[in-house]
Amino acid sequence: MNPKAMFNISYGLYVLTANLDGKDNGCIINTVTQVTSDPNQISIAVNKLNHTRDMIAASKKFTASIISQNADFELFKRFGFQSGKNVDKFAGFTAAQRGANEAMIINEGTNAYIAGWVTQEIDLGTHSLFIARVTDMDVLNDTPAATYSYYHQNIKPKPQAPAPSKSGKTIWRCKICGYEYEGDELPADFICPLCKHPASDFERVN
Amino acid sequence: MNPKAMFNISYGLYVLTANLDGKDNGCIINTVTQVTSDPNQISIAVNKLNHTRDMIAASKKFTASIISQNADFELFKRFGFQSGKNVDKFAGFTAAQRGANEAMIINEGTNAYIAGWVTQEIDLGTHSLFIARVTDMDVLNDTPAATYSYYHQNIKPKPQAPAPSKSGKTIWRCKICGYEYEGDELPADFICPLCKHPASDFERVN
Structure with a gap:
């Protein structure tokens, strides 16, 4: 087995946000997939170490803002490289607006958002897989999405x-x-x- | 709701193959995601109209060959635009080898393969979501993977x-x-x- 085969799977990148008891949080994931179109359902896999996962498990609601090629590394540092357990990731952050489901929509460095209502949570060991009905979604601009590969080549500092x-x-x-x-x-x-x-x-x- | 937001999700493309009772079949999907790395597990969503789905549901085994930027449109026509219910998609096809799990590995126009053993099947209405343990995988070459976006811009005829x-x-x-x-x-x-x-x-x- 050569685990490097896994690196050839293509992914987008997303700021996954949740709101629970008035508190906002978010993390970076690469695992958003549209799994059916009638009705629109998406799946997301989230590491159980992420506080956002706990908030989604409790609130049953989330928003995935799709990261675009305009995103800078600061967005990844803010949402990906610190934990909402001990930091308010939205402190001083203005590039966001509250969505209809209470979770924040990131509106800079992103090109669309998809809000989900969780219908199933599947325990995969280290991660939870959430299946969700789409409750709201919109396109924000026409900048191409940043793939994981694009992030490594163009956004992450050398x-x-x-x-x-x-x-x-x-x-x-x-x-x-x-x-x-x-x-x-x-x-x-x-x-x-x-x-x-x-x-x-x-x-x-x- | 603007369903075009869904088009901003990034995907790779895969030939999904299965073998049941000595018969080979395959289809094209865009929904392979690594959902955990310890152990290696992947999820795939497959339309129930696809004969390959029925074969995976019965055999509990499949292989996803990762389509690369070297693929030509013929690969998509062969595996994506006809049904294994009435056509032998492997007839006259030489760019494949049998894997350890009996499913065929596509070795031209691809850059890696991942073989899975199904541990869960989740009914999502029009589609089945399979969760699988990885039983075999390898890198075939270093050609970049073809994203869905790349397919539309470069492989699909204008x-x-x-x-x-x-x-x-x-x-x-x-x-x-x-x-x-x-x-x-x-x-x-x-x-x-x-x-x-x-x-x-x-x-x-x-």
């Missing part, structure tokens, strides 16, 4: 030469967000504390 | 000017495969007989 490790240890860098782990071996069950990706998404940089 | 309708009636063309329907009104519940897409994927051409 890696810089690693700073020499003071301890002389090996540095492992997350290919998704750039987080660096220092240690001779990267534990096989390591999860990136910033973006929640597994050890298989890290590369040795020195 | 539409020609419609032939005048002999009956003077309106022509509606499927934006996915080019099938033409003649009639003053396209029925709202019309399903493309070639590619199984709904009336919302047709456009008026005269």
